[in-house]
Each structure stands twice: as structure tokens, then as C-alpha cells.
Amino acid sequence: MGNAVEIYEVGPRDGLQDETRSIPLSEKVALIDCLSRAGFSRIEVGSFVSPKWVPQMAETAGVLAGISRAPGVRYAALTPNMQGYEAALVAGADEIAVFASASEGFSRANMNASISEALERFQPILEAARNIDLPVRGYISCVTDCPFDGKTPPAQVAALADRLFALGCYEISLGDTIGRATPDSITKMLIKVRDVVPVGRLAGHYHDTGGRAIANIDASLALGLRVFDAAIGGLGGCPYAPGAPGNVATEAVAAHLERLGYNTGLNMDVLREAAGLSQAMREGADV
Numbered sequence: 001m002g003n004a005v006e007i008y009e010v011g012p013r014d015g016l017q018d019e020t021r022s023i024p025l026s027e028k029v030a031l032i033d034c035l036s037r038a039g040f041s042r043i044e045v046g047s048f049v050s051p052k053w054v055p056q057m058a059e060t061a062g063v064l065a066g067i068s069r070a071p072g073v074r075y076a077a078l079t080p081n082m083q084g085y086e087a088a089l090v091a092g093a094d095e096i097a098v099f100a101s102a103s104e105g106f107s108r109a110n111m112n113a114s115i116s117e118a119l120e121r122f123q124p125i126l127e128a129a130r131n132i133d134l135p136v137r138g139y140i141s142c143v144t145d146c147p148f149d150g151k152t153p154p155a156q157v158a159a160l161a162d163r164l165f166a167l168g169c170y171e172i173s174l175g176d177t178i179g180r181a182t183p184d185s186i187t188k189m190l191i192k193v194r195d196v197v198p199v200g201r202l203a204g205h206y207h208d209t210g211g212r213a214i215a216n217i218d219a220s221l222a223l224g225l226r227v228f229d230a231a232i233g234g235l236g237g238c239p240y241a242p243g244a245p246g247n248v249a250t251e252a253v254a255a256h257l258e259r260l261g262y263n264t265g266l267n268m269d270v271l272r273e274a275a276g277l278s279q280a281m282r283e284g285a286d287v
């Protein structure tokens with residue numbers, strides 16, 4: 001297991017949330033059921049956010065009710081506030097995630113709140129989750145670049161990672177939300193963050209908008225990261241770069257890691273099947 005690297009599948013959430021076509025529940029369920037056979041330990045299936053902000057995620061409770069849960073897989077959902085937390089519990093999410101931004105501009109655009117207001121909303125979520133032993137992941141967006149504020153100082157990311165970890169997030173996922181990071185900027189950011197959160201509790205969440213996600217994963221591997229988020233079929237786009245790819249594709253990351261000699265525990269045939277489903281969803285074809 002010394003060579004293990006985990007891919008955290010975020011396609012059904014981070015990928016689909018940006019799709020403009022209203023995707024039928026049955027297609028989402030079919031995709032997740034296929035992903036459940038691939039060997040993931042954690043799959044993010046949706047989010048309990050305002051349906052006015054992200055209409056595509058409005059049916060996440062239906063998704064959780066509709067999937068066939070595979071043993072050993074934790075099905076996760078994002079929760080921005082207590083309203084989302086309570087809905088996630090009722091729907092039976094196995095873990096939840098809170099999400100903050102390292103830059104004020106993106107925090108305002110994504111959460112309608114400053115960074116500190118967002119943290120205030122997370123505090124009761126983390127307290128309530130701790131009482132029932134529900135794992136909470138913490139996301140940080142814009143870890144190197146923000147579409148509104150420009151470059152993000154690494155110390156700002158480290159301070160937020162420190163806060164989220166202290167509040168009780170078991171893992172901090174570091175997001176290059178707009179895909180502008182480079183191996184150099186990722187390295188500088190990670191060196192600061194590693195000072196405050198153990199590297200084994202960090203994950204890289206890199207978007208491929210600039211075509212450098214795999215290079216950024218390599219830079220992160222060199223610094224000791226062993227968890228990476230990815231979306232099957234490279235699902236999703238970037239609202240700040242129309243037409244450009246969004247999340248790095250799971251199957252590309254898995255193939256790359258296996259070539260480097262890491263063990264992802266994933267079945268490549270099932271990944272190909274799931275990538276095919278995701279492609280059909282994107283094109284609006286029947287699956």
C-alpha cells in the first residue's frame with residue numbers, strides 16, 4: 001500500500017453542476033452506479049445548495065435515494081450552510097463537505113459571503129457533524145489564482161487551511177478552480193500549507209482549463225500528496241473560460257498514476273465505461 005494514490009471522484013457533483021442541460025435523475029444514478037463498480041472509496045454525488053444558484057444539483061436527495069450503494073464506498077455531498085447540512089443528513093449522505101475560497105472575490109461570487117462569514121456558517125455544521133461522527137471534508141477554492149482578485153498569496157491559503165482543519169475537517173482539498181495554476185505556483189502554495197496541515201490530510205483538486213492539471217499533480221506528488229480529485233470523462237467546464245475543460249479527467253489521472261507505478265485500485269475497464277456514459281450525458285444522448 002506504500003505506493004497507493006487515491007482518486008476522489010467528483011464528476012457527479014463538480015462535473016455535472018456546470019452542465020447547462022437539465023440531466024434526468026436516471027442518468028445521474030446510472031453514472032454513479034457505474035462509478036460504484038470502479039473501486040473508489042469516496043464519490044461526491046451532489047450538493048445541497050440553493051437550487052437558484054445551481055439548478056443542476058436540486059435533485060441530490062433523489063440521487064442519494066436512487067443509487068445502489070456499494071459496500072466500502074462513501075457517498076458525499078457539499079453543504080454550504082445548516083440548511084444544506086440538515087438536508088444532507090435526511091438524504092443519507094455518508095460524508096459532507098464545506099467549501100470556502102482563499103480569495104474574497106470568489107467567496108462573494110460563489111457563496112454570497114465573505115470568507116469569515118462563510119467560516120461562521122461552517123462552525124455549526126462541523127459541531128453537529130462531530131456529534132454524530134460524520135466526516136466533513138473542507139474545500140478551498142482559488143488556491144493560486146482567482147478570476148476576480150488575481151494571484152492568491154500562499155499564506156492566505158495556509159491560514160484558511162489551518163482554520164478548516166482546526167474546525168474539524170478531516171481533509172483539505174486544494175482547488176485550482178480556474179485551472180491557471182502552474183507546477184511552480186502549486187509548489188509554493190503547498191510548501192506553505194504543509195507547514196500547518198499534515199500532508200497526509202491534503203488533496204489536490206486541479207482543473208485542466210490551462211492544460212496543466214497533470215503537471216500540477218506531478219508537482220504535488222513530489223511534495224507528498226497522495227489524494228487527487230478528478231471527474232470522470234473530464235465532465236464539467238469552467239464558467240470563467242467558456243468552452244475550456246474543467247476538472248481533470250479521472251481516467252487520464254488514473255492512467256498517468258499507474259504509468260508512474262502508483263496503485264489507484266481502480267478498474268480501467270469500468271472507468272472507460274463510465275467515461276462513455278459521461279460523454280453521452282454531455283451530448284444529451286440517451287444512456
Ligand code: HMG
Pocket residue numbers: 014017047048049050051052053054078080081083084085099110111112139140141142174175176177205
Ligand atoms: P443566498 O442567496 O445568500 O442565501 O445564498 P440565503 O440564505 O439568503 O437564502 C436564499 C434562498 O436560498 C432561500 O430560499 C433559502 O431557503 C435558499 P427562498 O426563501 O428565496 O426561496 N437556500 C437553500 N436552498 C437549498 N439548500 C440550501 C440553501 N441555502 C439557502 N443549502 C448560498 C447563499 C450559500 C445558499 C448560495 O450562495 C449557494 O447555494 N451557493 C453554492 C454555490 C455552489 O454550489 N457552487 C459550486 C460549488 S463550489 C465549487 O465548485 C468549487 C470546488 O469544486 C473546489 C474548486 O474547484 O475550487 C468545491
Ligand code: MG
Pocket residue numbers: 014175177205247
Ligand atoms: Mg472544482
